[in-house]
Structure formats: structure tokens, C-alpha cells
Amino acid sequence: MLSVVGEGETYGYAIAQRLGRVGFGEIKGGTLYPILMRLETDGLIDSRWGEGSKGPGRKFYRLTDAGAAELARRREQWHAFTKLTENLLNHGSRDD
Amino acid sequence: MTEPDRSYPDRSYMDELTIALRARDVPGARIGEVLAEVRAHTAESGESARGAFGPPQAYADAVVAAMQAHPRERPLLLGGLTPRLVARAAATLVGVLLLTGGGLDMLSPEAAFGIGWAALGLVLAGPLLVVVWINQVGRASGHARRRWLTSGALAWLVALTAVALDKPLWHIPWAVAIPVGIMLLVLGLRGLRPDPVADPTAGSQPRRAR
Numbered sequence: 479m480l481s482v483v484g485e486g487e488t489y490g491y492a493i494a495q496r497l498g499r500v501g502f503g504e505i506k507g508g509t510l511y512p513i514l515m516r517l518e519t520d521g522l523i524d525s526r527w528g529e530g531s532k533g534p535g536r537k538f539y540r541l542t543d544a545g546a547a548e549l550a551r552r553r554e555q556w557h558a559f560t561k562l563t564e565n566l567l568n569h570g571s572r573d574d
Numbered sequence: 575m576t577e578p579d580r581s582y583p584d585r586s587y588m589d590e591l592t593i594a595l596r597a598r599d600v601p602g603a604r605i606g607e608v609l610a611e612v613r614a615h616t617a618e619s620g621e622s623a624r625g626a627f628g629p630p631q632a633y634a635d636a637v638v639a640a641m642q643a644h645p646r647e648r649p650l651l652l653g654g655l656t657p658r659l660v661a662r663a664a665a666t667l668v669g670v671l672l673l674t675g676g677g678l679d680m681l682s683p684e685a686a687f688g689i690g691w692a693a694l695g696l697v698l699a700g701p702l703l704v705v706v707w708i709n710q711v712g713r714a715s716g717h718a719r720r721r722w723l724t725s726g727a728l729a730w731l732v733a734l735t736a737v738a739l740d741k742p743l744w745h746i747p748w749a750v751a752i753p754v755g756i757m758l759l760v761l762g763l764r765g766l767r768p769d770p771v772a773d774p775t776a777g778s779q780p781r782r783a784r
Binding site: 489490491494506507508510511512513515516519527530534535536537 | 607608610611612613614615616617618619621626627628632633636637639640641642774775
């Protein structure tokens, strides 16, 4: 979620669609907004209300400086984890 | 800032969600944000509010959990109400009972009004009655002030009947009952301060939500 918001200012439904396109399946509003709210409570993202193309306005989200730092930290952790896992799967049996 | 759009198709869902958030002591400004998010998301996705966000009570729980800076175990909830709201309801009820009994005692000392068994039962069952009332009858309105005023009026009528008709269990001097009753009422009704649900999308200028 942080990564999607990190791509540029965006809004709830667009985030759900973006996650759906990359293979996370259908993200319901009841799942999406509490996570965004949590990230906002933690100061990792910021929001503002703006005009929407359909009906009542859109709430736009963007990464804060703290959010960008957290995203970089989590990205690094994730890369380290996937590298370890990949090494284990590819070479683990040779070390036995 | 104005009241939310009343022409929204899922109005009953919004009312139920408003009540559920109010019962969890969520501030009006935050409730406005949550309702606006539901309206905006369903307008974009074409889903129903219930289909996209699930049952109002469950979604209200998720909102409350997300609002907490440091998530912890959910506090004990009674009928969806926070312990603080239940305590306020109990204080209001006991305050009304003492004020009513004390007032009657002061006006007619020879009648020897007191707190009887029915009134005692009412004190014990009162918070539960208020919980049931807010969760059932209260669904028709999302406005906390009207809900509390109506529940206060109901409590007053029931207390008046109980105190007037019941045989005294023990006598409480009006000089004690009235000051204590006023103190409890003040404590119980502190939640009556205006805290309207405001629509963040209603202003002409976009603003930061935080």
C-alpha cells in the first residue's frame, strides 16, 4: 500500500484497482480504508479532499517524509528476505 | 462545513454506521471523514456500501482499531458501546433518580419519598436499557444530541414513575440527594457538547484531512 501511494498522489479506489492489477485480487473498501487510516495515524501518509470525477469528491493520499523513509526500509527488508529465500531454494540442497 | 448529503442512496447504511461510530465514541469530524470515504468509494466503484464495507458494526470496529496510535486489545464493549458511554448513561440515570426523589422529598416531606426496590432495579438495569434503546430505536437518527436528550427524557419518565409508585427501601434526605444528583447529571451529560458530523467534501476549498 505504501509502495502504491509512493508512486504519486492517488485516491482510494485507484489504489484498490492498482493492487488488483498487480495480482492482489479485489480489495474491498472495508479492507482498504482502515489500512490507509492506520498509515495516516502513524504519520506515514497524508491526505486531502479534492474534486472527484464521479459524485462526491475524492480523498487523495500522498507519502510523507516519514512514509518515504519507512517504505525504503521495508523495501530493503523485503529484498533481503526474498534473496535469502531464493538462495535457500536454489542452493540449499547442495549445502546439506 | 455542512451536514452530509441526505440524498445518498445507502442512507440506512450510513445511519447505522453513524450510530455504530457514535457508540464507539468516535469524534464527529472523524465520522464525517469515514462517511465521505464510503460515499466517494461507492460512487467510483458502483458497489453498495454494505457490499464494499461490510456490516456497519464490523466496519466501525475496524475504524476504531485503525484510529488507535498503538493498537491494543479491544476494551470491553456492551452492545457496541464503550465503557465510558455506559458509565455516562449510568451516571445520568442515577442522577435523574436522585434529583427526582430528592425534589419530591423536598416538596412533600410528609410523603417520605425514597429509593425503592423498583428504582434500585432500574439503576442496575438502566445502562442495559439505554444500550438496547440506542442500538434499536436510535438507529433512525445519527444525531447524538437528539439521541441523548430523548434517552434522558425517557429515563426521567421511568425514574419518576418508579420513585413515585414504589415503596421506599430506604430514605435519602433531599439535602444529600439533590447535590449528588446534580453532580452525577453533570458528569453523565458532559457528552452532550455539540460534536456534529461534518462533511469534509462540502467546503469549496480542498483541505488537508490531518
